[in-house]
Amino acid sequence: MSISLHPDTSQLRPLPSSAPADSATPAVGGHRKIRTRLFTKYVALFVAVVGMALLANGVFEVIFYYREHKAALIRIQHEQAEAAAAKIGQFVKEIESQLGWTTQLPWSAGSAEQRLFDALRLLRQVPAITELAQVDSTGKERLRVSRIAMNVIDSGVDLSQDPKFAEAMAHKIYYGPVYFRRESEPYMTLALAGARKDGGVSIAEVNLKLIWDVVSQIKVGEHGHAYVVGSQGRLIAHPDISLVLRNTDMSRLAQVQAAQAGGGTMPDALQEATNIQGQKVLTASAPISPLGWTMFVELPVEEAYASLYAALKRLALVLLSASIFAVLAGILLARRMVGPIKALGHGAARLGGGDFSQRISIKTGDELEGLADQFNEMGARLQESYASLEKKVEQRTAELRETLEQQTATAEVLRVISSSPGDLVPVFDAMLDKAMQLCEADFGVLNTFDGQSFHTAATRGLPAAYDSYRRRQPLKYGPGTAPAQLLEGDEFVEIADLLESEAYRKGESNRRALVDLGGARCLLAVPLKKDARVVGNVMIFRQEKRSFSKKQIALLQQFASQAVIAIENARLLAELRKRTEELSHSLEELRTAQDRLIQTEKLASLGQLTAGIAHEIKNPLNFVNNFSSLSTELIDELNGILQSAELDNKTKEEVDELTHILKGNLEKVVQHGRRADSIVKNMLLHSREGSGEHRAADINAIVEESLNLAYHGARAEKPGFNVTLKRDLDPAAGMVDIYPQEISRVFLNLVSNGFYAAAKRKESEGEGFEPTLSAGTKNLGNSVEIRIRDNGTGIPPQVKEKMFNPFFTTKPAGEGTGLGLSMTYDIVVKQHGGTIDVVTEPGAFTEFVITLPRALVEQGNKGGRT
């Protein structure tokens, strides 16, 4: 297999530093990343396959080995436990058989010596027996031999009821329960009855401490041991004698409980347990019959499983070495696989990076080589097509750039148009600027045409001499000039060489100035046209002889049409502004008229109401007045009649006095009737429909009359009402041209309000407060000032703002209409052209100041409140 890259074979390896900086570096970087991934995948797959097989094999082996090993261990332990149990059983059996000798003889006189002899010999032979008692067949103790206490012969103690004796007699042998002397040394009573009926019973106290000799001989593995547990769960024998002497209770151990539940043999499930020292052990048990004890053997778990762990270690070692081998093999294979792919990828990356001369050479003789050949072919094709494509792209890009510039310029102009509505100067400036820039002109002008003459709207880059020429005189373009040609209907005018133009040669002044002063050599002009009517032109000039392109002409035409739009926009905007202004003015007028109309309507209906009531009162009042006058006359007549009657002096005097009083009363009725009459008259006068004619009236009299009317009105409404009235009337106030009824309505209103405010303050402040209302007039020459001031509650600022609004009131519902002040305002300001001001301080006073012009200025309406 051979792999190489042409033309530069040294670039086979990814060397970012030597690769072309523009394209190869990122491609090589990406290539390397892919190679690593594939390589890793290959190795991982290989390792996974091999490792899986090894691991599965290993795991199965471990599982089966573990099971077998454990089963073997359990079996061995069981056997050991049974062997050990047999040994203990033998230990007891031996004592039994030794004891058996002592029960061979019958109890008869003279044999005591021999029996003592036998007993001593037994103690000598069996060290475990601490004490031996012999009982005859009746249950009497005949002999007791001890290692510690003195020997006793024929003590005669009756043991016939003792289980030691009774059980032994019944079953030939009796194993007493294990007991602990001084809570320390384990002992057991062993009683044996003789074969003969009269052989009696031998009772031995066996020191079980001596089983130690047996259990310490039993070997269980290296560190394991055997121990014996009694039926009560107490430890009887253990290689560690201290545990036995401590009278250790083993019954809380799981294995002991299990074994006791299972009759000495524990279930297999409980093989692993914790022993009394807290060690993890593998344990097995076997019953020691017929004693009811249990033999346990235990082996530390570590020791039991030591060989298993060794096998596991071996297995792990094999697995590890196999894995390493698998990794190495995987790397080798992957390398052989990835090499050509890497070369291919690298070559493809260079191709992708634009290096079409790249050729890949792989000689593996397989599909990879075919793939490399196809790559090379593709590279050649790409190289061919790339060359032509690049040229086209360049051309297209240039075109696009140009178009973009024009678009941008147009957009810029449009933006200027939209951002400066109605202002044409910046629009023209921007347009000319852009047009010159894009058409590569040296200077340009924009003229407007009003039908007769041209006017300069904007200029750009004009040479100073030509500019001053244009300023010196009105613009005039002679025949043959570009503007003239445009007026004739040309879409555009391009003059390639002005020096050669006919107008120049004929000496047309503007053309001469343009060429001679401005140095223009060629021009391009387009008209500004609105509805086929020329309204101006745009002209751009070059100071060198170079013709304008079609695109440039079209562009200038486009700008020209935009300029027309801008001009039209500005015109429309101005028109719109004017129209809006007119509209808002007339709307304002309409509103005022409407307001007044509403007020008039309201007041008219109020007046009608008042008039109706007054009229109704007038009739009964007439009756009162007329009949009381008539009654006065009748009393005079009565007096005349009584004068002539025969009456004693005293009666006469009384009658005189009575009629006198009666007459006086009637006079009062008449007097007050007249007063009521005048009030009603005033009311009628006040509410008469329409405000009548305006005329010169005495302002002081109107104030006086309004004060009285308001005062009586207030008294009538509220009997307890009291207020101090002050008058400060200027005698020079004189006559004023007013609508008297309207003005008195105003005063009445203001005075009533003043009463209300003062009364309200009195209510809250009580006796110490004296409500006062003052009215004053003052001559101001061409006008008169009227002040109405009360010392009431004052007006808070927020109320003051709104108090002239119709229907705004601070009085409780039903007490005020909210029309008083709005009506006042209308009458004073709108009807009479006067002013009304308010000076107030909340909690102290309120003063209305009204000024009325002496001569009524005729307003829009004639004050006709109809």
Add this chain to the structure above:
Amino acid sequence: MGQGDYGSLPSLAAELANQPISLIVGAGDPAARAAKSVAPAIPLVFLVGEDPVRAGLVTSMNRPGAATDVNFFTGDLGGKRLELICAMVPGARVVGLLVNPSFGVEVVEQHQQAVARAAQSLGRELVVQAATTHAEIEAAFGLLAEAGVAALIVQNDPFFDSRRRQILALSSGHQLPGIFHIREYPADGGLMSYGASLSDTYRQLGVYAGKILHGAKPDNLPVLRPTRFELVINSKSAKAFGLAVPQPVLVAADELID
């Protein structure tokens, strides 16, 4: 320790307690009592002949507490010894008992009473003689001989053990066959002994001391009692005393020294 002088034991024990030691081994009842009273906090393993629970040296046999014990269990064998010496010297109507009161007044009193009860049951007269010094031992033997004593029991006592040669010489000098508590006496020419093996017990003591030094708690080491009591008879001495060993004694004997 103490050179047989029990009076010096407490001060010697106090001296030990002042040193940084992790274990005290006390051999003999007086030494054990001294160590226990002076240094109750230091682990103690001792060897005594008397009941250690009764002496207040340990809390109980199976859970001894701060001190543990290898029990010699020899004090309780007074009665058995009397029985044996009476079997050996059947003609002895009067039996002597040599005691050392400084071994412990109460203990000696109990021992004395136990032996007296045994003597009574066997129909023998008991003469008790106390001795605490070399000279007193000498004098005691004289007094016992004067009292017509034909057999002698010597109390288990380390002091007596240390004066073994003197006692044995006096025993043979006064033709007083005696029974002792350890094998060493008949081995050195005494008549007989009955009791636990001293060497076995000391070996066990060493084992316990080793366990404690390896970190075992004394409380976990129950009081060890001997299981074997050996009857040793010096047949040469028996002959010298003109005694024939009777059959039951011979049967029970563990060892016969020629």
